[in-house]
Amino acid sequence: MSGTDLLDGFDLAALPGASAREAASARLRAGGWPTRRDEAWHYTDLAAGLRGFALGPAPAVEVAAELPEGQRVVFVNGRFDAARSTAPDWVGRLGGAAADTARGGVVVALNTALAEDGVAITLAPGQQGGTLFLVTLAAGRGETMPAIAPRHRIALGAGATLTLIETARGEGSYLHAPVFEVELGEGARLNHYRLQDESGEAVHVATIFAEIAGGAGYESFTLNRGARLSRNETHARLTGPAADVHLNAAQLLNGTQHGDVTTVVRHDAPDCASRQTVKSVLAGAARGVFQGRIEVDRIAQKTDGYQMNQALLLSDEAEIDSKPELEIFADDVKCSHGATIGALDPEQLFYLRSRGVPAAEAKSILIRAFLDEALEPVTDEAARAVFEAAIGAWWREGA
Amino acid sequence: MLEIKGLTATIDGKEILRGIDLTVPEGEIHAIMGPNGAGKSTLSYVLSGREGYEVTGGSVTYNGADLLAMEPEERAAAGVFLAFQYPVELPGVGNANFIRTALNAIRRARGEAELDAVQFLKEARAAVTALKMPDDMLKRNVNVGFSGGEKKRNEVLQMALLKPTLALLDETDSGLDIDALKIVAEGVNALRGPAFSALVITHYQRLLDHIVPDRVHVLAAGKIVRSGGPELALELEANGYAGLEAA
Numbered sequence: 001m002s003g004t005d006l007l008d009g010f011d012l013a014a015l016p017g018a019s020a021r022e023a024a025s026a027r028l029r030a031g032g033w034p035t036r037r038d039e040a041w042h043y044t045d046l047a048a049g050l051r052g053f054a055l056g057p058a059p060a061v062e063v064a065a066e067l068p069e070g071q072r073v074v075f076v077n078g079r080f081d082a083a084r085s086t087a088p089d090w091v092g093r094l095g096g097a098a099a100d101t102a103r104g105g106v107v108v109a110l111n112t113a114l115a116e117d118g119v120a121i122t123l124a125p126g127q128q129g130g131t132l133f134l135v136t137l138a139a140g141r142g143e144t145m146p147a148i149a150p151r152h153r154i155a156l157g158a159g160a161t162l163t164l165i166e167t168a169r170g171e172g173s174y175l176h177a178p179v180f181e182v183e184l185g186e187g188a189r190l191n192h193y194r195l196q197d198e199s200g201e202a203v204h205v206a207t208i209f210a211e212i213a214g215g216a217g218y219e220s221f222t223l224n225r226g227a228r229l230s231r232n233e234t235h236a237r238l239t240g241p242a243a244d245v246h247l248n249a250a251q252l253l254n255g256t257q258h259g260d261v262t263t264v265v266r267h268d269a270p271d272c273a274s275r276q277t278v279k280s281v282l283a284g285a286a287r288g289v290f291q292g293r294i295e296v297d298r299i300a301q302k303t304d305g306y307q308m309n310q311a312l313l314l315s316d317e318a319e320i321d322s323k324p325e326l327e328i329f330a331d332d333v334k335c336s337h338g339a340t341i342g343a344l345d346p347e348q349l350f351y352l353r354s355r356g357v358p359a360a361e362a363k364s365i366l367i368r369a370f371l372d373e374a375l376e377p378v379t380d381e382a383a384r385a386v387f388e389a390a391i392g393a394w395w396r397e398g399a
Numbered sequence: 400m401l402e403i404k405g406l407t408a409t410i411d412g413k414e415i416l417r418g419i420d421l422t423v424p425e426g427e428i429h430a431i432m433g434p435n436g437a438g439k440s441t442l443s444y445v446l447s448g449r450e451g452y453e454v455t456g457g458s459v460t461y462n463g464a465d466l467l468a469m470e471p472e473e474r475a476a477a478g479v480f481l482a483f484q485y486p487v488e489l490p491g492v493g494n495a496n497f498i499r500t501a502l503n504a505i506r507r508a509r510g511e512a513e514l515d516a517v518q519f520l521k522e523a524r525a526a527v528t529a530l531k532m533p534d535d536m537l538k539r540n541v542n543v544g545f546s547g548g549e550k551k552r553n554e555v556l557q558m559a560l561l562k563p564t565l566a567l568l569d570e571t572d573s574g575l576d577i578d579a580l581k582i583v584a585e586g587v588n589a590l591r592g593p594a595f596s597a598l599v600i601t602h603y604q605r606l607l608d609h610i611v612p613d614r615v616h617v618l619a620a621g622k623i624v625r626s627g628g629p630e631l632a633l634e635l636e637a638n639g640y641a642g643l644e645a646a
C-alpha cells in the first residue's frame with residue numbers, strides 16, 4: 001500500500017475542523033504505515049498487518065453488550081453512546097477535531113486526522129472521581145475496515161483521584177487506534193486499567209501519553225488478550241519530583257496473534273520512581289513483543305527505575321522479542337531491568353498433579369501464578385474482577 | 400493393598416529399578432531403607448506417576464486397580480500421596496488455595512461435594528495447630544522461602560488434609576530436629592487405621608522409633624535385598640548396608 005492510498009476512503013474535508021487535520025494527514029500520506037524498517041516498529045509490522053484491507057470511516061452501528069454497573073461512558077465505533085452512558089458531569093466529549101500533536105508517529109497522525117469524538121475527563125483539584133468505566137464497542141460488518149480513532153483526554157487537577165477501567169471489545173474486522181492524553185496535576189492519582197479484548201480479526205493500536213507532575217501517581221495495567229495484531233504504546237513523563245509511575249501489562253495470546261507492549265518512561269525530575277512488570281503468555285504460534293525504554297535526564301537524580309519483562313512460552317512455535325533500553329544521563333540513579341523466557345516447569349506441574357489437580361487446571365494455576373506479579377498493584381476490586389474474568393475466559397477458551 | 404511385582408524401570412535408558420517385589424497389606428506401614436542411589440526416590444516417583452521414567456516390566460496394583468495405567472491426579476484421587484524428598488516451590492500460589500484446590504479436585508473426582516473456603520480454612524487451621532506449625536504457613540506461597548524443615552512439615556500438612564490411604568514418605572525426616580521429627584511421626588500415626596497404609600523411606604532408625612513399621616525392607620541397586628521386622632532397622636543402624644548388595 002502506498003502512502004497516498006491510506007486515506008483514500010475518507011472525506012477529510014467534510015469532517016469538523018478540517019484545517020486542524022491537514023498537517024497530520026499530510027504526515028500520514030508522506031510516511032505511510034510503519035514497516036519493520038522503522039526502528040520503533042521493527043518487531044511489529046503494521047503495514048503488513050493492514051495490507052489488503054481498505055480502511056474507511058466507521059459507520060454508526062449498534063453493538064449489544066453487557067454493561068458494568070455504576071459510572072460509565074460507552075463508545076460504539078468511536079461515537080459516544082449517550083443512551084447507554086451514565087456519565088457524571090465532569091465527563092465531557094472532544095469537540096470538533098483533536099489538536100495536532102508533534103508527539104508520536106504515524107499512528108497518532110492517523111488519530112489526529114480522523115478523530116471526531118472521545119471522552120474528555122476533567123477533575124478539579126482535590127476532586128475524587130471514584131471509578132469510571134470506559135466501554136468501547138466496535139463492529140466491522142462491511143467491505144471496508146472501519147478505522148476507529150477516538151481521542152481521549154484525562155486531566156486531573158492537583159490531588160484529584162480517579163480509577164478508570166477501560167474495556168475494548170468488538171466483532172468483525174476493524175482498526176481501533178485510540179489516543180489517550182493524560183495529564184496529572186501535583187499529587188493527583190490515576191489508576192488506569194485497560195482490558196484489550198477486541199475481536200480476533202481486529203487490529204488495535206493504542207497510544208497513551210501521560211504527563212505526571214510532582215508527587216502524582218500514574219498506575220496502569222493493561223491486559224492484551226484480543227485482536228489479531230495489537231500494540232499498546234505508552235509514553236510516560238515524570239515532570240515533577242517524587243512522582244511515580246507503574247506501567248504493568250500482561251499478554252495472553254494464542255493462534256497467530258501478535259501483541260506488542262511498548263513503553264517509554266522519561267524521568268525529567270529528581271526522586272521519581274518508575275516500575276514496569278510485563279508478562280507475556282504465548283501459546284500456539286503467537287508472537288509477543290516488549291520494548292521498554294527508560295530515559296533519565298541529567299537533573300533526575302535519585303531516580304528509581306525498575307523494569308521486568310518475562311515470557312512464558314506454551315509451545316515451540318510461540319515467540320517473544322524483547323528490547324530493553326536504558327538512557328541515563330544522571331549519575332545518582334538506581335535502574336534495573338531483567339528479562340526471562342521460559343516454559344511451564346514440569347516439576348511444578350507434577351507437584352500439582354500428584355496432589356490430585358488435573359493437568360489442565362494445574363497449567364492454569366501456574367499461568368495465573370506467573371501473571372501475579374504484574375497484577376499485584378491492581379488493588380481495585382472492580383478492576384480485579386474484570387481481569388480475573390478475562391484471564392479465566394482465556395483459559396477456558398483453550399490456550 | 401499395594402502389590403508391586405517384578406517392577407523394572409529405566410531413566411534415559413539406564414535401568415534403575417531391577418525387579419521389585421513388594422506387598423503392603425491394608426493397615427500396614429512398611430519402611431524402606433537403603434544406600435543413596437539405590438532407587439528409593441525412583442520407586443516413589445514411579446508409584447506416583449512422574450514423567451521421565453519408563454516402566455519396562457512388572458506391575459503395580461493398588462486395591463486391585465492398575466496404578467501404572469493412571470494419570471498422577473487419578474492416583475491421588477485413588478488415595479495415593481507422595482511426600483516429596485525435595486518439595487517444589489510454587490511462587491504466586493498461596494498455600495491454603497493450593498491445598499484447597501487439591502482437596503476439591505480429589506473430592507470432585509470421587510463425586511463428593513466441594514468444601515467452601517470457610518469450611519476448608521477451619522479444617523486447615525486445626526491441622527496447622529495440631530502439627531504445631533506457625534499460623535502464617537497457610538498464607539505464604541507454597542514452599543517459597545520455607546526452610547528445609549518447614550517444607551517437610553508442609554508435606555505433612557498436605558497429607559493431614561488430603562487424608563490419603565497410601566502415603567509414600569520419601570525421606571520426610573531428613574534434616575529435621577527431634578521435635579519436628581515427632582510432629583511428622585504424629586502426622587502419620589494420626590492417619591493410621593485399617594484402611595491406611597504407608598511406605599516410609601528413611602535412612603534413620605530414629606524415625607522408626609516413632610512410626611513403628613510392620614515390616615522393614617532394604618532396597619539396594621534397584622532390588623529389595625532383605626526384608627524383616629522392625630528389628631532389621633536396628634541391625635542396619637548398627638552394621639550399615641555393607642554386604643547387603645550381595646545378599
Ligand SMILES: Nc1ncnc2c1ncn2[C@@H]1O[C@H](COP(=O)(O)OP(=O)(O)O)[C@@H](O)[C@H]1O
Binds near residue numbers: 410415434437441
Ligand atoms: N533424572 C535422572 N537421570 C538420570 N539418572 C537419574 C535420574 N534420577 C535419578 N537417577 C539415578 O538413579 C539412581 C537412583 O536414584 P534415586 O532413586 O534418587 O536414589 P535414592 O532415592 O535411593 O537415593 C541413581 O543412580 C541416580 O543417579
Ligand SMILES: [Mg+2]
Binds near residue numbers: 439440570
Ligand atoms: Mg532419594
